[in-house]
Amino acid sequence: MSEPGSLAWWHDVWRCFAASVRDQRTWLDDLDAAIGDGDHGTNLNRGLERALGALETSQTPRAGLRSVGMALLGTVGGASGALWGFGWTKASAAAGDGTGAPTPDEVVATLSLFRDAVLERGHAELGDKTMVDVLVPALASLAAELGTQRSFAEAAATAASVASERAESTIPLVARKGRASYLGERSAGHEDPGAASMALFFACLGEVS
Amino acid sequence: MSEPGSLAWWHDVWRCFAASVRDQRTWLDDLDAAIGDGDHGTNLNRGLERALGALETSQTPRAGLRSVGMALLGTVGGASGALWGFGWTKASAAAGDGTGAPTPDEVVATLSLFRDAVLERGHAELGDKTMVDVLVPALASLAAELGTQRSFAEAAATAASVASERAESTIPLVARKGRASYLGERSAGHEDPGAASMALFFACLGEVS
Amino acid sequence: MKKVINEVDHVVDESLDGLAAAFAPWVRRIEGTHVLARAVAKPSGRVGLVSGGGSGHEPAHGGYVGEGMLDAAVAGEVFTSPTPDQILEGIRAADHGAGVLCVVKNYTGDVMNFDIAAELAKEEGIEVRQVVVNDDVAVEDSLYTSGRRGIAGTVFVHKIAGAAAERGDDLATVAAVAERVIANVRSMGLALAPCTVPARGEPTFTLGEDEIEVGIGIHGEPGVRREPLRRADDLTDELLDRVTSDLGLESGASIAVMVNSMGATPLLELGIVARRVYQVAAERGWHIRTAWVGEYMTSLEMAGYSITVLRLDDELAALLEAPASTAAVRVAR
Amino acid sequence: MKKVINEVDHVVDESLDGLAAAFAPWVRRIEGTHVLARAVAKPSGRVGLVSGGGSGHEPAHGGYVGEGMLDAAVAGEVFTSPTPDQILEGIRAADHGAGVLCVVKNYTGDVMNFDIAAELAKEEGIEVRQVVVNDDVAVEDSLYTSGRRGIAGTVFVHKIAGAAAERGDDLATVAAVAERVIANVRSMGLALAPCTVPARGEPTFTLGEDEIEVGIGIHGEPGVRREPLRRADDLTDELLDRVTSDLGLESGASIAVMVNSMGATPLLELGIVARRVYQVAAERGWHIRTAWVGEYMTSLEMAGYSITVLRLDDELAALLEAPASTAAVRVAR
Numbered sequence A, B: 001m002s003e004p005g006s007l008a009w010w011h012d013v014w015r016c017f018a019a020s021v022r023d024q025r026t027w028l029d030d031l032d033a034a035i036g037d038g039d040h041g042t043n044l045n046r047g048l049e050r051a052l053g054a055l056e057t058s059q060t061p062r063a064g065l066r067s068v069g070m071a072l073l074g075t076v077g078g079a080s081g082a083l084w085g086f087g088w089t090k091a092s093a094a095a096g097d098g099t100g101a102p103t104p105d106e107v108v109a110t111l112s113l114f115r116d117a118v119l120e121r122g123h124a125e126l127g128d129k130t131m132v133d134v135l136v137p138a139l140a141s142l143a144a145e146l147g148t149q150r151s152f153a154e155a156a157a158t159a160a161s162v163a164s165e166r167a168e169s170t171i172p173l174v175a176r177k178g179r180a181s182y183l184g185e186r187s188a189g190h191e192d193p194g195a196a197s198m199a200l201f202f203a204c205l206g207e208v209s
Numbered sequence C, D: 001m002k003k004v005i006n007e008v009d010h011v012v013d014e015s016l017d018g019l020a021a022a023f024a025p026w027v028r029r030i031e032g033t034h035v036l037a038r039a040v041a042k043p044s045g046r047v048g049l050v051s052g053g054g055s056g057h058e059p060a061h062g063g064y065v066g067e068g069m070l071d072a073a074v075a076g077e078v079f080t081s082p083t084p085d086q087i088l089e090g091i092r093a094a095d096h097g098a099g100v101l102c103v104v105k106n107y108t109g110d111v112m113n114f115d116i117a118a119e120l121a122k123e124e125g126i127e128v129r130q131v132v133v134n135d136d137v138a139v140e141d142s143l144y145t146s147g148r149r150g151i152a153g154t155v156f157v158h159k160i161a162g163a164a165a166e167r168g169d170d171l172a173t174v175a176a177v178a179e180r181v182i183a184n185v186r187s188m189g190l191a192l193a194p195c196t197v198p199a200r201g202e203p204t205f206t207l208g209e210d211e212i213e214v215g216i217g218i219h220g221e222p223g224v225r226r227e228p229l230r231r232a233d234d235l236t237d238e239l240l241d242r243v244t245s246d247l248g249l250e251s252g253a254s255i256a257v258m259v260n261s262m263g264a265t266p267l268l269e270l271g272i273v274a275r276r277v278y279q280v281a282a283e284r285g286w287h288i289r290t291a292w293v294g295e296y297m298t299s300l301e302m303a304g305y306s307i308t309v310l311r312l313d314d315e316l317a318a319l320l321e322a323p324a325s326t327a328a329v330r331v332a333r
């Protein structure tokens, strides 16, 4: 296993995420078809191929994550393209520039910048039935567990299970942001696709650590 | 039974024909859908209601059949509208003007003018898979049977069965006139809708005589 | 049947009312008829142009009434040729003392009903000529059949003959120009899904998930052949090949092209077809002067498209590019 | 899925090629991008207008590029908002030194991607303003949600703001005119049948033979309510009522109307809708100055239609009727 926060580790994370989205593309599209426009899996999948390529030619985590963000911004489109793309161009600022050894704190700082950017762009709050409903609590769990001196691998595994629970708990919610909000009450009873894909991302953090 | 060729008899004929077409409208449309555009029953039906009304306000067979022709011409549309409409405006010239007693010969003369007008307008020949394939032999049968001193009722019954046979024998033919001709070989295997409705007309000649 | 209609029997009548109102800058409905005539009649002494046919081909034919194109359009019931009395009304409205040219699509019903109307008009002292458009190469042309059908190429006849009439050509000349278009225009279409005539309530044919009908007309009829769906480029190559080889189109030729949706096929897909047409034209040395891509001669909500190619000479090109102002076609001065 | 396409992944790219070729009198494709810009740029010193969104709404948005309307249209994948780098290309092409107005439909994705692009453009020294169209009354408007969607009314914004930009208004004025249109335009639509996004290959929803979705957007989404199909006049009355009561439309008002097909619903049926709109307007004392009836903001091959009403004042009416020359909208001088 590579060191959390190292370039190799980020490679593993994005390779894992790209593979999950590729495998679950139809499922994500189906979730989006129920309450949105049916393209969420297709959108992310289109961008992740490109993001992987960009990451592979980068020398540092910081440069690599910035180019991941740019690649997502330029290929995904839609709401998730803006959020994931913009989010990672911002998040990269906290990632290592290759001068010091990678630390778990660096990973948390990076993910926190990502979360802040997503909140800044999307103005979504907890309970609006979006990816934020997964991102915020899963990241909080990761940070908290690390604070109790657990290993990164353990903390990431816990965060992954929080993410997966929170994704499922978007099911009864009525959407207040994004395309699903146009359905009003009809949006209840379906898992939010963006929450589902965010849970896949956290699952990868757990898996590769 | 009214006298063949009398105004009352023509009323009976057209009432019968209008009723058959109304009853068989979907069947005629279906026949037309297979090799044409699916409107033959609907077309004729639309016109026959109007034709009956026109006939009812007429004083003589000649005036009545002319107004039948005009009504068909103005309401049916399509190939059959032109042929049936134009045909009866022409045919009316041989029908009684109310001065003498109606005769079977008058009926044959009237139907002959109708046939001539249909051939003149449509340029169809026997075997082209059109209403002509019924009209020509059925009318020939009527005239021939009358020539052998059979009663009009008997002759008309024979003509009706000739008409029905000939309609069915359009099934294997490849259409060479009308919309069905565009299908080429694919038009074989289906009864021609115009032949089918013409047979309904001859059936009525038999039925009311 | 799922349609935005009230009564099945009132579809054409009600639609004409609405379209006449919306298209008021160009057309007016002649009261009590199915005729849309120009809102502002052309000057007297100019040849009039009349066309028409069954309804269900919108924007044909009322969408082509206006300056530089038709003077009157006569609508029959859905897919049913109009009756002679209606056509006669159209001819009367289009007559401004220099005679009237009727542009008829080659269907037995249309031809016969226009023939009868022309005879009636002549009895009223109106000079009438007819041209019969038969651009559909899907159907074999033979002396012993009704010949080819008239389909989307008819719109080019309206545009070009309309421009000739507008500039003041006499009836014989306008008819000759129309005949020149007819001699140089060919089309062919295919369907991915049928349409439903309101009065019938059921699709005109049924197709499997992967089947198409090649060589369809514009009345919901099945085509001359059923086959599996292929890539857009393959389909386009075949249609284009059939159309241009029938035309004997030579390298260096100047052409106008129409990529026409049958109704449900969206412009997004027509763009893919147009791209291929331009590619093939570049390979074969044909110069595309104008491409009309959109809905010009539809078949209700049928899915599919047709390709039309018109060989241009300088005069036909100039007339095609001459000003026009109708609800569906506008060419600026 | 039955579509006239080659590869699912190339649909937008190939279609843009074909449409750019066919629409060459009005647009050119900026190489390597999904941007259609004017074939002939407007004079420098005039405000530029950019719009865009997912593909699948054709003729939106490329069909509205040209004199009197947009300067550039940016196309995303089917029903997916375009990316900021593409939008930035559009803004660059539209900039002629007087700033650029982006006309954005209110969808989270569109708004965020246009926002990011505007920030990038500002970094390059281009003055950029945005207006967000939210005309869909089907969706409840609330501070706590993303608000209403932008649908067909957007085309009236293009036309009117485009005319203001063309006559030389400065950026603030053009933006204010656009906001006035947005404040006075409302729309609502319904679907009789869904559409199929090529990349997905399956219909976006399924409906029973007698069911419709009321209150649909333009991305194949289900509407806010499912209900039985009714007569065209009933459906039209309801849409019109929702739209005009939200607008608070007063007797004596001057309006522009759009009856927009979602794709598969043919002009024949739109005519029936238009007829009813004119009837109701006459009863309620609304004066319809202009009615646009046809395909303006589609949802691939979805069956259904939307109704848009724009309350006009003298200036908006004059700008709506000002000359325009684009592939899809042409108003003569």
Ligand SMILES: Nc1ncnc2c1ncn2[C@@H]1O[C@H](COP(=O)(O)OP(=O)(O)O)[C@@H](O)[C@H]1O
Residues within 6 Å of the ligand: A032, A036, A037, A038, A039, A040, A041, A043, A044, A077, A078, A079, A080, A081, A083, A118, A121, A122, A123, A124, A129, A130, A131, A132, A177, A178, A179, A192, A193, A194, A195, D079, D080, D081, D108, D109, D110
């Ligand atoms: N304002 C927002 N803030 C955070 N997440 C959002 C917001 N709007 C939408 N999303 C997320 O984006 C997901 C949809 O992404 P996607 O389908 O790719 O984009 P689009 O809605 O443009 O088609 C939603 O499921 C939701 O989780």
Ligand SMILES: Nc1ncnc2c1ncn2[C@@H]1O[C@H](COP(=O)(O)OP(=O)(O)O)[C@@H](O)[C@H]1O
Residues within 6 Å of the ligand: B032, B036, B037, B038, B039, B040, B041, B043, B044, B077, B078, B079, B080, B081, B083, B118, B121, B122, B123, B124, B129, B130, B131, B132, B177, B178, B179, B192, B193, B194, B195, C079, C080, C081, C108, C109, C110
């Ligand atoms: N040239 C012709 N001569 C005689 N009958 C014809 C001719 N063309 C068509 N018909 C008849 O008309 C029938 C079709 O009538 P109809 O469906 O009402 O008209 P359309 O073909 O215009 O839809 C055909 O079945 C055929 O019998």
Ligand SMILES: [Mg+2]
Residues within 6 Å of the ligand: A032, A036, A037, A038, A039, A040, A078, A179
């Ligand atoms: Mg989506």
Ligand SMILES: [Mg+2]
Residues within 6 Å of the ligand: B032, B036, B037, B038, B039, B040, B078, B179
């Ligand atoms: Mg028929």
Ligand SMILES: [Mg+2]
Residues within 6 Å of the ligand: B037, B039, B078, B079, C079, C080, C081, C109
């Ligand atoms: Mg017919």
Ligand SMILES: [Mg+2]
Residues within 6 Å of the ligand: A037, A039, A078, A079, D079, D080, D081, D109
């Ligand atoms: Mg989307």
